[in-house]
Amino acid sequence: xxxxxxxxxxxxxxxxxxxxxxxxxxxxxxxxxxxxxxxxxxxxxxxxxxxxxxxxxxxxxxxxxxxxxxxxxxxxxxxxxxxxxxxxxxxxxxxxxxxxxxxxxxxxxxxxxxxxxxxxxxxxxxxxxxxxxxxxxxxxxxxxxxxxxxxxxxxxxxxxxxxxxxxxxxxxxxxxxxxxxxxxxxxxxxxxxxxxxxxxxxxxxxxxxxxxxxxxxxxxxxxxxxxxxxxxxxxxxxxxxxxxxxxxxxxxxxxxxxxxxxxxxxxxxxxxxxxxxxxxxxxxxxxxxxxxxxxxxxxxxxxxxxxxxxxxxxxxxxxxxxxxxxxxxxxxxxxxxxxxxxxxxxxxxxxxxxxxxxxxxxxxxxxxxxxxxxxxxxxxxxxxxxxxxxxxxxxxxxxxxxxxxxxxxxxxxxxxxxxxxxxxxxxxxxxxxxxxxxxxxxxxxxxxxxxxxxxxxxxxxxxxxxxxxxxxxxxxxxxxxxxxxxxxxxxxxxxxxxxxxxxxxxxxxxxxxxxxxxxxxxxxxxxxxxxxxxxxxxxxxxxxxxxxxxxxxxxxxxxxxxxxxxxxxxxxxxxxxxxxxxxxxxxxxxxxxxxxxxxxxxxxxxxxxxxxxxxxxxxxxxxxxxxxxxxxxxxxxxxxxxxxxxxxxxxxxxxxxxxxxxxxxxxxxxxxxxxxxxxxxxxxxxxxxxxxxxxxxxxxxxxxxxxxxxxxxxxxxxxxxxxxxxxxxxxxxxxxxxxxxxxxxxxxxxxxxxxxxxxxxxxxxxxxxxxxxxxxxxxxxxxxxxxxxx
Amino acid sequence: xxxxxxxxxxxxxxxxxxxxxxxxxxxxxxxxxxxxxxxxxxxxxxxxxxxxxxxxxxxxxxxxxxxxxxxxxxxxxxxxxxxxxxxxxxxxxxxxxxxxxxxxxxxxxxxxxxxxxxxxxxxxxxxxxxxxxxxxxxxxxxxxxxxxxxxxxxxxxxxxxxxxxxxxxxxxxxxxxxxxxxxxxxxxxxxxxxxxxxxxxx
Numbered sequence: 005x006x007x008x009x010x011x012x013x014x015x016x017x018x019x020x021x022x023x024x025x026x027x028x029x030x031x032x033x034x035x036x037x038x039x040x041x042x043x044x045x046x047x048x049x050x051x052x053x054x055x056x057x058x059x060x061x062x063x064x065x066x067x068x069x070x071x072x073x074x075x076x077x078x079x080x081x082x083x084x085x086x087x088x089x090x091x092x093x094x095x096x097x098x099x100x101x102x103x104x105x106x107x108x109x110x111x112x113x114x115x116x117x118x119x120x121x122x123x124x125x126x127x128x129x130x131x132x133x134x135x136x137x138x139x140x141x142x143x144x145x146x147x148x149x150x151x152x153x154x155x156x157x158x159x160x161x162x163x164x165x166x167x168x169x170x171x172x173x174x175x176x177x178x179x180x181x182x183x184x185x186x187x188x189x190x191x192x193x194x195x196x197x198x199x200x201x202x203x204x205x206x207x208x209x210x211x212x213x214x215x216x217x218x219x220x221x222x223x224x225x226x227x228x229x230x231x232x233x234x235x236x237x238x239x240x241x242x243x244x245x246x247x248x249x250x251x252x253x254x255x256x257x258x259x260x261x262x263x264x265x266x267x268x269x270x271x272x273x274x275x276x277x278x279x280x281x282x283x284x285x286x287x288x289x290x291x292x293x294x295x296x297x298x299x300x301x302x303x304x305x306x307x308x309x310x311x312x313x314x315x316x317x318x319x320x321x322x323x324x325x326x327x328x329x330x331x332x333x334x335x336x337x338x339x340x341x342x343x344x345x346x347x348x349x350x351x352x353x354x355x356x357x358x359x360x361x362x363x364x365x366x367x368x369x370x371x372x373x374x375x376x377x378x379x380x381x382x383x384x385x386x387x388x389x390x391x392x393x394x395x396x397x398x399x400x401x402x403x404x405x406x407x408x409x410x411x412x413x414x415x416x417x418x419x420x421x422x423x424x425x426x427x428x429x430x431x432x433x434x435x436x437x438x439x440x441x442x443x444x445x446x447x448x449x450x451x452x453x454x455x456x457x458x459x460x461x462x463x464x465x466x467x468x469x470x471x472x473x474x475x476x477x478x479x480x481x482x483x484x485x486x487x488x489x490x491x492x493x494x495x496x497x498x499x500x501x502x503x504x505x506x507x508x509x510x511x512x513x514x515x516x517x518x519x520x521x522x523x524x525x526x527x528x529x530x531x532x533x534x535x536x537x538x539x540x541x542x543x544x545x546x547x548x549x550x551x552x553x554x555x556x557x558x559x560x561x562x563x564x565x566x567x568x569x570x571x572x573x574x575x576x577x578x579x580x581x582x583x584x585x586x587x588x589x590x591x592x593x594x595x596x597x598x599x600x601x602x603x604x605x606x607x608x609x610x611x612x613x614x615x616x617x618x619x620x621x622x623x624x625x626x627x628x629x630x631x632x633x634x635x636x637x638x639x640x641x642x643x644x645x646x647x648x649x650x651x652x653x654x655x656x657x658x659x660x661x662x663x664x665x666x667x668x669x670x671x672x673x674x675x676x677x678x679x680x681x682x683x684x685x686x687x688x689x690x691x692x693x694x695x696x697x698x699x700x701x702x703x704x705x706x707x708x709x710x711x712x713x714x715x716x717x718x719x720x721x722x723x724x725x726x727x728x729x730x731x732x733x734x735x736x737x738x739x740x741x742x743x744x745x746x747x748x749x750x751x752x753x754x755x756x757x758x759x760x761x762x763x764x765x766x767x768x769x770x771x772x773x774x775x776x777x778x779x780x781x782x783x784x785x786x787x788x789x790x791x792x793x794x
Numbered sequence: 795x796x797x798x799x800x801x802x803x804x805x806x807x808x809x810x811x812x813x814x815x816x817x818x819x820x821x822x823x824x825x826x827x828x829x830x831x832x833x834x835x836x837x838x839x840x841x842x843x844x845x846x847x848x849x850x851x852x853x854x855x856x857x858x859x860x861x862x863x864x865x866x867x868x869x870x871x872x873x874x875x876x877x878x879x880x881x882x883x884x885x886x887x888x889x890x891x892x893x894x895x896x897x898x899x900x901x902x903x904x905x906x907x908x909x910x911x912x913x914x915x916x917x918x919x920x921x922x923x924x925x926x927x928x929x930x931x932x933x934x935x936x937x938x939x940x941x942x943x944x945x946x947x948x949x950x951x952x953x954x955x956x957x958x959x960x961x962x963x964x965x966x967x968x969x970x971x972x973x974x975x976x977x978x979x980x981x982x983x984x985x986x987x988x989x990x991x992x993x994x995x996x
Contacts, residue, residue: 028796083838098952105868106874112867113871114868114871116867117865117867117868117870117871118864118865118867118868120866120868121865121959122865122866125863125865127863128863128865180970228971231968231969231971232969249861257888360975361863361977364971440916457837493969495967495968495977496969497967498966498967499966569967570948570964570967570979571963571965571966571967572964572974573958573962573963573964574952575958576960576963632800675955675958675959677958677959677961678959679928679959679960679961680926681931681960681961681985682959682960682961683961683984686984686986686987687961687984689965689987690963690965691963
């Protein structure tokens with residue numbers, strides 16, 4: 005609290021470091037506190053003088069001791085702590101303070117103030133959720149003794165109820181809730197080995213093992229943030245029984261078979277079959293997830309992923325059967341926070357939670373949970389396709405697409421990261437990342453120096469330069485980082501992209517250096533009379549084009565993600581759409597066009613060469629030869645056609661939005677900041693600040709932007725609307741020309757059409773007297789809104 | 795688990811101005827002043843923090859209007875450390891609006907932070923929120939603030955509109971930021987030209 009702004013008349017000092025919180029569980033000395041603090045703090049530990057060190061909050065040993073005890077019992081052990089009543093001393097001390105004055109500890113700051121809990125405040129005090137007459141939440145042993153949970157002879161309905169509730173808990177855990185507050189509210193999970201019913205025992209053991217594997221997968225992928233997933237839970241509980249991951253599928257299969265045999269003897273086996281389906285679903289889901297972990301020791305990525313895919317398929321087929329039989333299980337009591345009548349003790353860990361305000365925990369309902377699982381299995385299946393993408397360009401595309409569709413689910417994102425990294429390692433061998441990147445550039449624009457068939461690839465000097473460049477790429481981590489970033493949640497991606505873009509600058513410089521070295525060597529070789537090598541090295545822009553292209557993409561995603569995250573105010577749309585329209589999309593198109601031209605020229609040259617000269621066999625590893633193959637395919641000459649068309653559409657849409665915003669602003673239909681504090685130049689500079697460190701493209705100053713905008717806005721409002729309409733019309737034409745368009749293209753088409761009409765309507769002077777700000781509806785596409793007049 | 799170190803903010807909940815986006819721009823001033831048509835415009839007085847009894851009014855107002863709970867220590871932390879950055883709006887004897895801020899060095903800059911802003915539900919659309927914020931920013935500018943930061947709920951349209959109009963930009967989306975699971979936006983008002991951005995530690 006030694007803030008600079010601290011006034012001299014500051015009389016108060018804050019008090020009683022989080023006394024309230026600590027008192028709730030432990031009972032700790034209250035420092036001098038003003039009457040505002042809960043007067044309930046009557047009993048304090050006084051067997052030694054109070055200091056920061058022995059406050060329960062500071063002492064981790066003490067904290068652990070408290071938490072490891074079954075929480076409910078602490079308070080009942082009153083005599084153990086030799087509590088002494090200090091009420092009188094306390095009130096005496098208080099009388100020395102003036103109203104509002106606080107006794108403050110040096111270490112008491114905002115963090116402590118915010119963490120302090122006011123006892124009896126329903127928003128802060130977890131205990132307020134309890135009724136005075138509530139019994140402490142039962143533990144596993146207590147529930148067994150009371151006869152509240154059955155360990156044997158469970159009916160099918162009871163089993164289904166427990167299984168479904170546990171699936172709901174798994175889903176709620178994956179949605180970011182604490183393991184203790186969802187999964188371990190199930191008492192059966194505390195001690196599965198004590199359960200006599202085999203189906204229940206095996207199921208609960210599977211859930212425990214599944215928890216461990218899922219945690220491993222998420223930790224290995226490393227794309228989780230605190231808001232996505234809580235890694236920590238009651239590890240003592242989890243460790244109580246040994247994990248046996250490899251035994252689980254066998255155990256599940258065994259109990260399944262037993263129950264199926266039983267079913268055959270029943271006249272109405274439907275209920276029991278529903279139990280079997282759940283066990284079977286668990287087995288296949290478990291198997292799929294477990295295999296992801298095992299992939300790291302697999303020999304062939306394809307085989308492993310095929311196995312995973314098979315398991316997922318079976319799991320997906322079982323889900324509709326399970327969803328149809330939800331009502332065969334016991335159902336949660338309406339209004340209760342218990343996910344199932346038997347086996348759960350929702351408040352059991354309330355007192356062992358970190359001493360912060362209670363977060364609202366809502367366990368998903370069963371139908372919604374199974375829907376989540378169904379979608380998740382679908383996402384997993386889709387993720388399996390990543391192993392087909394063995395070069396950077398197509399892998400990055402896959403990741404960008406996957407993030408757009410599955411960005412919300414932490415396990416799906418981690419699943420993909422794991423498959424991809426093991427896949428790369430298995431395909432590209434020891435120096436996997438370097439090989440992968442080399443291979444990727446070769447696929448992207450096929451520099452002759454990377455073609456193992458080409459004699460120039462064996463030139464030691466060339467090899468040395470290439471080696472330096474790719475080692476640098478790996479050290480800078482820029483490319484791999486881009487793919488990893490796509491694994492984070494959408495909100496975090498933006499910050500990380502901003503930093504990534506900066507990193508591209510050094511790689512750009514290095515790639516340009518490599519290209520110019522190649523050109524220099526071309527001259528040397530030409531002088532030596534080595535025409536073949538000279539031609540292969542001449543006019544190289546391969547490496548810088550590759551780097552620039554990826555940098556432009558990162559820039560575009562960064563800029564447009566602001567729409568999806570609702571970071572732009574309407575009055576900012578103008579400069580945001582302006583930049584891709586004026587520069588960025590054009591850069592992307594020219595990078596791709598240049599690449600296609602290079603490929604085409606090489607193709608022609610190769611054909612020409614093969615006619616006049618018998619091909620001298622080049623060395624190189626056998627594996628790396630494969631990529632040369634697709635080049636022979638005529639279609640490959642224009643591999644980026646579709647993407648270029650897409651960017652053309654994007655260009656027109658950005659142009660349309662830019663001019664529409666210009667027209668609407670000039671027309672007085674956009675609310676502009678009116679405050680003396682507003683400064684458009686500062687806002688503009690902030691929005692484009694991640695691009696500033698880049699040499700290429702060079703940063704565009706606010707003054708330049710302003711000039712261009714002023715020029716754009718010179719025509720009359722009607723003309724401006726008409727210009728915007730024209731852009732939307734162009735976008736429509738481009739999009740309509742696409743063959744077999746994907747849903748995204750159809751959505752963009754709809755946006756272009758609608759906005760075309762709206763702009764025309766405004767150009768004709770509709771609603772002239774009524775200057776309302778239109779609505780910008782981004783529900784069709786996250787980058788572009790439908791403009792709606794009201 | 796990282797604790798939420800900084801306070802949260804929320805102004806004027808959704809119901810405050812239904813359909814506010816569709817408002818006619820040119821007459822918006824009148825709209826906001828002529829509350830419920832017939833009622834005359836109440837006389838609102840503004841003042842800064844003077845003494846302890848006001849603290850309870852602040853607490854009452856904020857507890858009523860904001861979703862996040864704050865312990866009494868949080869109020870004291872802000873109000874007694876930066877009493878000159880706490881402003882009230884009063885209608886007669888009734889406290890109808892409050893803003894609570896701080897101003898501290900932060901990574902080489904001087905950062906102002908708007909911790910809480912609340913306006914009584916019955917006194918919305920009288921520019922009370924705007925006036926309070928402007929007073930606070932003015933004072934922070936005198937204190938040489940480089941930037942002013944705050945968080946607000948993503949769905950709180952009226953608050954976002956207020957800050958948009960003051961020139962704030964929405965810098966970051968914070969997922970599941972609030973106790974109720976809602977997303978937040980971090981907003982920033984830059985009062986000086988950008989120096990190279992320091993890492994933001996959330």
